[in-house]
Amino acid sequence: MSEALKVEDLSVHYDTREGALQALRDVSITVPEGGIVGVVGESGCGKSTLINALLQLLPENATIPAGRITLQGEDVTRAGTRRLRQMRGQEISVVFQDPMTSLNPVLSIGRQMRDIQYRQQGSRAAKDSRSAAMLGRVGIPDPVGKLAAYPHELSGGMRQRVAIAMAALMRPRVLIADEPTTALDATLEVQIIELLKELQQEIGCAILFISHHLGVIAELCDRVVVMYAGVAVEEGPVADVFLRPGHPYTIKLIECDPGKLKEKVTDLPSIPGSLPDLTDPPAGCIFRPRCDRATEICATPPPRKGLNGAHWAACHHAKVDKA
Amino acid sequence: MTALLSLRDVVVEFPALRGLKALLAPPEKRRVRALDGISLDVLAGETLAVVGESGSGKTTLARAINGLVPLAGGQVSFDGMALDESPDWHAVRRRVAMMFQDPVGSLSPRKTVRDLVLEPFAIHGIRLQNRRDKAVELLADAGLGPDFLHRYPHQLSGGQARRVGVARALALTPALVLADEPTAGLDVSVQGEILNLMNRIKAEHGLTTLIITHNLNILRHIADRIAVMYLGRIVEIGPVERLLSDPAHPYTRALMAANPEPDPTARRERIVLKGETPALNARPPGCEFHPRCPVARPDCASRAPVLEPATTGGRVACHYPLTKETLSA
Amino acid sequence: MSAFRHTLMGRLLADPLAVFAMAIIALLVVSALLADVIAPHDPSAMNLADRFASPSATYWMGTDNLGRDTFSRLLQGGRIALYVALTAVSIAGLIGLILGMLAGFGPRWLDNALLFFFDTLRAYPTIILALALAALMPRGLGTVIIVVVITSFAEYGRVVRTQTLSLKNAEFILAERAMGASFARIVFHHILPNVLGPFFILAAMNLPVVITIEAGMSFLGIGVPPGTPSWGATLKDGFDYIRTTPWILLSGGLPLILATLGFTFLGEALRDQLDPRLRKTR
Numbered sequence: 045m046s047e048a049l050k051v052e053d054l055s056v057h058y059d060t061r062e063g064a065l066q067a068l069r070d071v072s073i074t075v076p077e078g079g080i081v082g083v084v085g086e087s088g089c090g091k092s093t094l095i096n097a098l099l100q101l102l103p104e105n106a107t108i109p110a111g112r113i114t115l116q117g118e119d120v121t122r123a124g125t126r127r128l129r130q131m132r133g134q135e136i137s138v139v140f141q142d143p144m145t146s147l148n149p150v151l152s153i154g155r156q157m158r159d160i161q162y163r164q165q166g167s168r169a170a171k172d173s174r175s176a177a178m179l180g181r182v183g184i185p186d187p188v189g190k191l192a193a194y195p196h197e198l199s200g201g202m203r204q205r206v207a208i209a210m211a212a213l214m215r216p217r218v219l220i221a222d223e224p225t226t227a228l229d230a231t232l233e234v235q236i237i238e239l240l241k242e243l244q245q246e247i248g249c250a251i252l253f254i255s256h257h258l259g260v261i262a263e264l265c266d267r268v269v270v271m272y273a274g275v276a277v278e279e280g281p282v283a284d285v286f287l288r289p290g291h292p293y294t295i296k297l298i299e300c301d302p303g304k305l306k307e308k309v310t311d312l313p314s315i316p317g318s319l320p321d322l323t324d325p326p327a328g329c330i331f332r333p334r335c336d337r338a339t340e341i342c343a344t345p346p347p348r349k350g351l352n353g354a355h356w357a358a359c360h361h362a363k364v365d366k367a
Numbered sequence: 368m369t370a371l372l373s374l375r376d377v378v379v380e381f382p383a384l385r386g387l388k389a390l391l392a393p394p395e396k397r398r399v400r401a402l403d404g405i406s407l408d409v410l411a412g413e414t415l416a417v418v419g420e421s422g423s424g425k426t427t428l429a430r431a432i433n434g435l436v437p438l439a440g441g442q443v444s445f446d447g448m449a450l451d452e453s454p455d456w457h458a459v460r461r462r463v464a465m466m467f468q469d470p471v472g473s474l475s476p477r478k479t480v481r482d483l484v485l486e487p488f489a490i491h492g493i494r495l496q497n498r499r500d501k502a503v504e505l506l507a508d509a510g511l512g513p514d515f516l517h518r519y520p521h522q523l524s525g526g527q528a529r530r531v532g533v534a535r536a537l538a539l540t541p542a543l544v545l546a547d548e549p550t551a552g553l554d555v556s557v558q559g560e561i562l563n564l565m566n567r568i569k570a571e572h573g574l575t576t577l578i579i580t581h582n583l584n585i586l587r588h589i590a591d592r593i594a595v596m597y598l599g600r601i602v603e604i605g606p607v608e609r610l611l612s613d614p615a616h617p618y619t620r621a622l623m624a625a626n627p628e629p630d631p632t633a634r635r636e637r638i639v640l641k642g643e644t645p646a647l648n649a650r651p652p653g654c655e656f657h658p659r660c661p662v663a664r665p666d667c668a669s670r671a672p673v674l675e676p677a678t679t680g681g682r683v684a685c686h687y688p689l690t691k692e693t694l695s696a
Numbered sequence: 697m698s699a700f701r702h703t704l705m706g707r708l709l710a711d712p713l714a715v716f717a718m719a720i721i722a723l724l725v726v727s728a729l730l731a732d733v734i735a736p737h738d739p740s741a742m743n744l745a746d747r748f749a750s751p752s753a754t755y756w757m758g759t760d761n762l763g764r765d766t767f768s769r770l771l772q773g774g775r776i777a778l779y780v781a782l783t784a785v786s787i788a789g790l791i792g793l794i795l796g797m798l799a800g801f802g803p804r805w806l807d808n809a810l811l812f813f814f815d816t817l818r819a820y821p822t823i824i825l826a827l828a829l830a831a832l833m834p835r836g837l838g839t840v841i842i843v844v845v846i847t848s849f850a851e852y853g854r855v856v857r858t859q860t861l862s863l864k865n866a867e868f869i870l871a872e873r874a875m876g877a878s879f880a881r882i883v884f885h886h887i888l889p890n891v892l893g894p895f896f897i898l899a900a901m902n903l904p905v906v907i908t909i910e911a912g913m914s915f916l917g918i919g920v921p922p923g924t925p926s927w928g929a930t931l932k933d934g935f936d937y938i939r940t941t942p943w944i945l946l947s948g949g950l951p952l953i954l955a956t957l958g959f960t961f962l963g964e965a966l967r968d969q970l971d972p973r974l975r976k977t978r
């Protein structure tokens with residue numbers, strides 16, 4: 045399988061009053077053609093930074109000191125403005141947490157969907173019928189009628205469906221989903237996950253799915269990358285990472301999910317401590333200040349230890365999978 | 368046990384239209400019912416969790432209890448007092464503390480943490496011997512050190528801000544705490560800490576709590592009973608264990624099942640609910656859940672069910688409640 | 697030390713533009729306050745023998761067409777500019793603050809009525825209003841102040857109203873109500889402090905505008921009474937003799953430019969520092 049999207053040793057720094065804030069450090073992620081890769085991590089781990097880097101939409105105070113991002117073999121960091129605009133929406137598209145980020149409040153949905161097809165041949169009616177077909181596909185009742193609707197006339201769940209329809213309309217090669225279900229109820233969350241799975245099958249695109257929700261990732265993805273404080277700490281097939289996590293952070297994170305605990309407890313697990321200061325990160329392992337397995341050697345950068353096939357963890361003390 | 372809080376047929380309405388449109392519309396279209404006949408009791412010392420999709424009226428319920436939104440009907444009584452006909456809210460709110468959904472946004476942005484936790488004393492004119500000591504004590508109880516005294520809300524993480532909210536809610540040792548989504552916006556690694564804190568303080572002070580949440584995973588660990596809301600009504604209420612293992616209302620079951628688990632082997636079959644909650648001004652006839660109900664029968668569209676005792680405990684509003692047998696089938 | 701770095705003053709001092717602005721303003725304020733002490737001559741004493749004198753040891757910036765000391769008049773002009781600006785901005789600001797809060801808190805009809813009132817006033821060009829009022833009222837600083845107040849309080853009212861409206865339904869205000877806080881406490885402890893930030897920024901940005909309005913009106917001859925050493929009046933005098941004695945024009949123009957720049961830069965620096973959204977990204 046070839047790669048749809050490849051991030052190699054990417055670092056992103058933000059220029060702040062306190063100095064350079066290292067929001068991403070040497071992150072590598074590969075999304076194969078037609079694969080679904082999840083990135084999971086808590087707030088501040090660099091999820092939004094990663095997406096903005098992929099789309100070349102980083103804020104002005106950001107720099108990329110190292111790394112390469114390639115979309116189907118083409119280096120995104122070197123693409124010109126025109127080429128980037130062409131890529132966004134046609135070859136790579138995004139579904140954001142807040143659908144209003146990608147919807148224009150003053151244009152009708154039909155108009156916005158027609159605008160995305162500006163490169164396409166065909167009459168206005170033909171474009172509209174394509175749009176309506178896609179709206180119907182993502183489960184919007186009365187799709188033809190909805191072309192005339194404005195985003196604010198729809199509920200949150202419906203807006204997210206419209207955003208997905210718009211993202212899928214041009215059959216992009218890569219779809220990026222930035223916490224698309226976080227603002228939705230669990231009942232809608234499962235609907236959206238099912239929808240993404242089906243669309244992915246139909247269009248055959250690759251999906252990079254970003255979330256802090258372990259359950260959603262487990263349900264949807266083939267592979268998962270676990271991020272902590274700007275560092276990818278573990279990566280592997282979903283089943284391996286969730287059933288036999290190797291990195292102490294992943295282990296803790298999975299333990300913390302109260303959904304795991306089928307019996308009532310009065311003392312719920314948590315990870316004591318807080319995120320390190322990214323303008324002055326600890327030497328060696330980034331998780332060291334909160335890790336209960338840390339030893340002296342952890343003050344040196346941990347290697348990526350292969351655990352089992354394509355499953356690795358960046359920890360000095362990670363153990364090889366037994367299964 | 369006696370009820371510390373009881374609601375009888377509580378109705379809350381909001382204006383649905385504004386300006387000229389409101390004048391032209393027929394009276395029944397001008398307002399929508401966000402709460403439509405809520406009756407429930409919260410017993411002294413218990414924790415009642417209120418769950419339901421967004422828009423089901425959970426926040427409105429909490430706000431109706433302490434008078435932040437006016438009642439259009441029904442009655443709320445707290446500790447034997449009926450809270451109608453302009454009660455002394457100042458006095459009631461001293462004993463009913465509320466935690467809001469947004470941990471940072473519910474803290475006054477230009478006040479320091481010290482002033483924020485002492486705010487209840489200032490509001491109720493309570494003199495303190497040593498303000499700093501009291502602030503330090505309250506913060507310590509919520510797991511924050513004295514180094515936080517002079518921080519501003521925007522300098523706090525979500526979890527830290529939530530702790531300040533907890534410290535402040537407990538400052539005057541209230542009898543009842545209304546907590547609106549106490550884990551919203553918190554990372555999983557922090558959620559546990561906050562819930563442990565609330566559980567501990569609840570046990571120490573014998574607090575009665577009403578927790579609103581859509582985080583179903585935490586229910587088992589924090590609640591004694593659960594009330595499930597749909598379109599401003601309670602559709603099922605009962606003991607937590609029973610509702611989790613043996614939900615009687617199809618909506619409760621769908622809610623409990625719609626909960627992705629971090630276990631890739633658990634790709635179980637679930638009822639994915641069709642569609643979304645209808646708008647408040649387009650309530651379906653009969654059972655309001657029937658357009659989405661996977662087990663609806665023809666008469667559900669014409670006959671409205673009422674809350675009745677369920678065979679397995681608690682009460683449920685459904686003509687054809689689920690049983691253990693239908694569940695496993 | 698590091699605590700100071702994070703105070704408003706500390707942050708302003710780290711901004712070169714703000715330091716420059718504050719230096720100019722300090723110079724202006726000190727010279728205005730001490731004008732009587734510093735001034736080498738009586739600003740209105742005419743010395744017809746020394747008309748159009750070039751800058752010299754006696755007349756540092758020369759004299760004007762009536763032989764008055766230009767430098768002394770410049771100092772006196774600063775006093776007038778500051779007096780007009782501060783008075784007019786305070787009065788307009790106070791009116792705007794009160795009306796804006798009323799609009800924000802009041803019932804919908806009051807809000808709509810006040811908004812209509814604000815927008816009508818703001819639509820009126822300052823200079824036309826100035827000419828109209830000047831025709832009705834005696835020339836003098838009072839008239840200048842009234843013109844500025846009428847044309848500018850609506851702007852404060854708008855800003856305060858918008859802030860109040862967005863704060864009124866903020867979750868922290870609901871939280872205060874839920875704790876039993878009184879209306880007065882909510883207004884004075886929680887709404888007002890959050891309204892004042894943008895309000896002061898606007899006021900700082902308006903000071904130079906007022907100074908130029910005063911100068912403009914005096915230049916047109918509808919501001920200060922004849923003979924008053926306002927910068928605008930000096931400019932007008934200087935204009936007539938620009939070919940022979942440019943220092944008269946300069947003594948009105950230079951301080952006007954400096955004062956305007958100083959207050960504008962300070963206003964911008966304040967805005968950058970007080971608006972957390974602008975602060976975060978740098």
Ligand SMILES: Nc1ncnc2c1ncn2[C@@H]1O[C@H](COP(=O)(O)OP(=O)(O)O)[C@@H](O)[C@H]1O
Nearest residue numbers: 058060065067086087088089090091092093103
């Ligand atoms: N524009 C910015 N300037 C400075 N720091 C930033 C900026 N954007 C994000 N950061 C910091 O970078 C880190 C990663 O942020 P982000 O990518 O938003 O994480 P996530 O989306 O996982 O919560 C955080 O420490 C955050 O404070």
Ligand SMILES: Nc1ncnc2c1ncn2[C@@H]1O[C@H](COP(=O)(O)OP(=O)(O)O)[C@@H](O)[C@H]1O
Nearest residue numbers: 381382401420421422423424425426427428647
């Ligand atoms: N101030 C208000 N004005 C008009 N409608 C409101 C207001 N507050 C809530 N509502 C409506 O009442 C319903 C219940 O809302 P809410 O209590 O916030 O639900 P929940 O907390 O369960 O998400 C929603 O349809 C919402 O749009």
Ligand code: SF4
Nearest residue numbers: 329332335342359360
């Ligand atoms: S390298 Fe050391 S500190 Fe880091 S996660 Fe592994 S054991 Fe913990």
Ligand code: SF4
Nearest residue numbers: 654657660667685686
């Ligand atoms: S009454 Fe009928 S439609 Fe309503 S929940 Fe029960 S089975 Fe479903």
Ligand SMILES: [Mg+2]
Nearest residue numbers: 088091092093
């Ligand atoms: Mg983010």
Ligand SMILES: [Mg+2]
Nearest residue numbers: 425426427468
């Ligand atoms: Mg709510």
